[in-house]
Amino acid sequence: MSTTVALDNFNRLPVSRQLRATAGFKPKQTLRAVAMPGKIIIEAMPSSGKLVKRKGRVVWTGELPAGVNSANAVNALRDEI
Amino acid sequence: MKSDFWDTSALLALQCGSDDFHSAAESVFDGDCLAARRSRAEFYSAATGRMGVPPAVAWQLLESLDEFVEWISLSDAEEARVIKSAPKRGLQGRILFDALIAECATKSGCKTIVTANPTHFRHVLPHADIVDLTAQK
Numbered sequence: 001m002s003t004t005v006a007l008d009n010f011n012r013l014p015v016s017r018q019l020r021a022t023a024g025f026k027p028k029q030t031l032r033a034v035a036m037p038g039k040i041i042i043e044a045m046p047s048s049g050k051l052v053k054r055k056g057r058v059v060w061t062g063e064l065p066a067g068v069n070s071a072n073a074v075n076a077l078r079d080e081i
Numbered sequence: 082m083k084s085d086f087w088d089t090s091a092l093l094a095l096q097c098g099s100d101d102f103h104s105a106a107e108s109v110f111d112g113d114c115l116a117a118r119r120s121r122a123e124f125y126s127a128a129t130g131r132m133g134v135p136p137a138v139a140w141q142l143l144e145s146l147d148e149f150v151e152w153i154s155l156s157d158a159e160e161a162r163v164i165k166s167a168p169k170r171g172l173q174g175r176i177l178f179d180a181l182i183a184e185c186a187t188k189s190g191c192k193t194i195v196t197a198n199p200t201h202f203r204h205v206l207p208h209a210d211i212v213d214l215t216a217q218k
Binding site for chain 1: 149
């Protein structure tokens with residue numbers, strides 16, 4: 001979903017119910033905001049996972065944000081460069 | 082013998098247990114592999130960025146990989162050659178980074194690329210065997 005929003009008179013950024021619902025945000029949920037030139041990304045915080053040993057390697061068990069995986073994370077990173 | 086070359090997305094899938102392609106990566110990983118040195122920085126950056134992995138955890142995941150991965154670098158001249166060839170090869174945008182990673186695979190003699198981003202590698206390395214983690218999900 002893509003829409004246009006405007007800062008209000010107090011420079012606050014309103015996020016509509018529809019946007020929140022599409023993103024799957026719940027009331028009082030803690031979110032992470034990442035700002036960079038020209039954009040702000042607001043996303044759900046991943047759950048706190050733990051590090052476990054698998055076949056001699058260290059693997060992280062934490063949940064990733066909704067819709068994020070290794071493939072699209074790398075593509076997004078490169079788009080930001 | 083180290084024969085498989087893993088790109089950044091595959092390494093992330095291997096180290097993050099809840100990633101969509103983690104199981105596929107686990108099933109393909111045979112104990113060691115090669116990867117581009119630039120993937121180390123991409124791994125940390127993508128993990129701590131969009132994937133939301135805590136920075137200290139991302140470092141531990143990367144440090145763990147050091148025991149199993151042989152990191153391959155390009156010289157300045159090799160990197161320049163890839164960039165110079167990009168217009169003729171029709172490479173523009175982010176695919177250039179895969180072209181640089183593919184050059185590391187070529188340099189190391191690897192013929193098998195493990196990736197969760199297969200499309201670009203089919204373009205930059207058409208003769209390679211692509212292990213597509215997304216197809217094994």
